[in-house]
Amino acid sequence: MCGIFYKSNFYTKTNEDKFIKACNLLNHRGPDDYGFLFNKEHSFGHKRLAIRDVLHAKQPMSILNDHLIYNGEIYNQKELEKKLDSPLEFNSDTLLLLKLLMKYKEGILRDLNGIFAFVYTHMDEVWIVRDMFGVKPLYYTFYNKDIIVSSEIKSILEYTNQRVVDKEGLCELLGMGPSHSQAKTVFKGIYELRPGHYLKFKKDAPLEEYVYYQLKASEFHLSYEETKNKVRFLLDRAIKRQMISDVDLSTFLSGGLDSSIISTIVAMNKDSLDTYSISYENSEFKENAFERSRDSDFTHLVSDAIGSNQHDIMIDNKSLVEGLRKAVLIRDVPGMTDIDSSMYFLAKNIRKKHRLGLSGECADEVFGGYPWFYEKKKKLTTFPWIRNLDYKESLLNDKYRKILNLKKYVMNEFDMAIKETPIHASDSKSTIRERQLSYINMKYFMTNLLDRKDRLTMAASIEVRVPFCDKDLVDFLYNVPFKYKYRSKVEKKLLRDAYKGTVIDDVIDRKKSPYPKSNSTEYHNEVVKLLREVLEDKNSILYEIFDIDKIKDILNSTEELEVPWYGQLMRKTAFLAYLYQIDYWFKTYKIKLEIE
Numbered sequence: 001m002c003g004i005f006y007k008s009n010f011y012t013k014t015n016e017d018k019f020i021k022a023c024n025l026l027n028h029r030g031p032d033d034y035g036f037l038f039n040k041e042h043s044f045g046h047k048r049l050a051i052r053d054v055l056h057a058k059q060p061m062s063i064l065n066d067h068l069i070y071n072g073e074i075y076n077q078k079e080l081e082k083k084l085d086s087p088l089e090f091n092s093d094t095l096l097l098l099k100l101l102m103k104y105k106e107g108i109l110r111d112l113n114g115i116f117a118f119v120y121t122h123m124d125e126v127w128i129v130r131d132m133f134g135v136k137p138l139y140y141t142f143y144n145k146d147i148i149v150s151s152e153i154k155s156i157l158e159y160t161n162q163r164v165v166d167k168e169g170l171c172e173l174l175g176m177g178p179s180h181s182q183a184k185t186v187f188k189g190i191y192e193l194r195p196g197h198y199l200k201f202k203k204d205a206p207l208e209e210y211v212y213y214q215l216k217a218s219e220f221h222l223s224y225e226e227t228k229n230k231v232r233f234l235l236d237r238a239i240k241r242q243m244i245s246d247v248d249l250s251t252f253l254s255g256g257l258d259s260s261i262i263s264t265i266v267a268m269n270k271d272s273l274d275t276y277s278i279s280y281e282n283s284e285f286k287e288n289a290f291e292r293s294r295d296s297d298f299t300h301l302v303s304d305a306i307g308s309n310q311h312d313i314m315i316d317n318k319s320l321v322e323g324l325r326k327a328v329l330i331r332d333v334p335g336m337t338d339i340d341s342s343m344y345f346l347a348k349n350i351r352k353k354h355r356l357g358l359s360g361e362c363a364d365e366v367f368g369g370y371p372w373f374y375e376k377k378k379k380l381t382t383f384p385w386i387r388n389l390d391y392k393e394s395l396l397n398d399k400y401r402k403i404l405n406l407k408k409y410v411m412n413e414f415d416m417a418i419k420e421t422p423i424h425a426s427d428s429k430s431t432i433r434e435r436q437l438s439y440i441n442m443k444y445f446m447t448n449l450l451d452r453k454d455r456l457t458m459a460a461s462i463e464v465r466v467p468f469c470d471k472d473l474v475d476f477l478y479n480v481p482f483k484y485k486y487r488s489k490v491e492k493k494l495l496r497d498a499y500k501g502t503v504i505d506d507v508i509d510r511k512k513s514p515y516p517k518s519n520s521t522e523y524h525n526e527v528v529k530l531l532r533e534v535l536e537d538k539n540s541i542l543y544e545i546f547d548i549d550k551i552k553d554i555l556n557s558t559e560e561l562e563v564p565w566y567g568q569l570m571r572k573t574a575f576l577a578y579l580y581q582i583d584y585w586f587k588t589y590k591i592k593l594e595i596e
Helices: 016-029 077-081 093-111 153-160 167-176 224-242 257-268 296-306 317-331 338-350 363-367 389-394 398-404 406-419 429-458 471-477 493-498 521-535 541-545 548-556 572-588
Strands: 002-008 033-038 042-048 061-063 066-074 114-122 125-130 139-143 146-150 164-166 190-192 197-202 208-211 250-252 274-280 309-315 356-358 463-465 592-594
Touching: 002 016, 002 066, 002 114, 002 125, 002 153, 016 033, 016 042, 016 153, 042 066, 061 093, 066 093, 077 093, 093 114, 093 125, 093 197, 125 146, 139 153, 146 153, 164 167, 167 389, 167 398, 167 406, 224 257, 224 471, 224 493, 250 257, 257 296, 257 356, 257 363, 257 493, 274 296, 274 338, 296 309, 309 317, 309 338, 317 338, 317 429, 317 521, 317 572, 338 429, 338 572, 363 429, 363 471, 363 493, 389 406, 406 429, 429 463, 521 541, 521 548, 521 572, 541 548, 541 572, 548 572
Parallel strands: 164 592, 250 274, 250 356, 274 309, 356 463
Antiparallel strands: 002 042, 002 146, 033 042, 061 066, 066 114, 114 125, 125 197, 139 146, 139 190, 197 208
């Protein structure tokens, strides 16, 4: 995995010192090597984390007038090599991709199976490409008519100093946040390339955007038994493909179904395996509708069964609080508070021994594991994880409640997503609803979790692969009837049945439990203390946007939020921490607010 930074030179010459300084902000994404290339038309910067073909594959990679900077992994490399006229000079998916692009241009994109973000140039033409599901981040902006592209927003901010948040950015932050709309960021004029899309840019021509991958709806005729076997085949293949590496790999193990499947299959195909889990200091387990059991009760059962070296990582409350600030600097925007802090802490501990891990993200989105998939509601009316929008809107002051109209903003994005959901002519009303749920989960909720995983782990210089996000598996599951996925009133029953007899029964039968949050009173009190200190500064952005008396009422109250404000578990402490992050972000990034 790597960090990439690019600027065209069609209209303005690149300031090379400034370019290098901006690219150096991506050092965490690639501490092993770096490369720069400046020519008449293009400027390239690359930071390398060496995972495959460690000795070769230096970037930017060039053949004659074709150049490539690339972040990612191609999993179907052997199949793609057959499309070349001659063997590769060395075993590198970077070299493979460059040669395929030279031969087929954008026509090769639909054949790629992997996670990637790259910039490829031929003469004065620029192709900017992102993987199918948004596993790897990619952002762009225009600067004096030239295009700038980066793995992270921080490099764009450094080069352009465009630090403006407008009305739309605030709606993203306060309405959609900590997720975000398709193609948008909170920064004015800075965009995220949509998954499955690519851009073409050429001098004296408008920017063109194309879709090279999209989900396709089709009729489904396989029996449950045939479907179960196909799932097992596709997921096994995805896991084994993603094990390919020139460095040792580890797995994230929560003791839940998804991570246990991955860890079990990896252990069956590897001599030894290190597995890692996270827990919180002084965090009392509190059973609720979403959390029925402790992860720690299951991680060791799985580890003992597969013979892995289990590492229990506990994050202390001091690190958890410090991580609230660090996570903002990593993500360039407020995020999922303690969930982000703990992920970074876990990644740092894994990095002491490993630079590669496999993780279970995306299983709930593609197998319908969240409660909102199987709760019996007649109509889908909004994003089900944005669960307390009325409450958040009520905390704004009168001025911003009228200016922003968060509900309208979120509903416009929701309506657009519903309209673009791929459906089949034969779909019933219930099937259409199931497809809509699946689509919006993959396009919004899943991309947020993938962004979190990439940013917080790459900040510790770790590559994380996500087998449940395999293209062939996702394509197949999009058309599998929900009655197969949710069966006998058990979520992800299809996946459970596919691995029954391979993964231990304790896990097969375990009720789904989300990524853990801290229930520590000490942590909560520290968050309250931090926010109180923020509110002592009348120049805080919170005074500009919110009804501060209402914020203070929350701080002084001992009552919990009745409904999470985001996702399944993000309640009062997380909301207060999010407010703290907003203040820290505005001050640290020197954000200029542009509302009128």
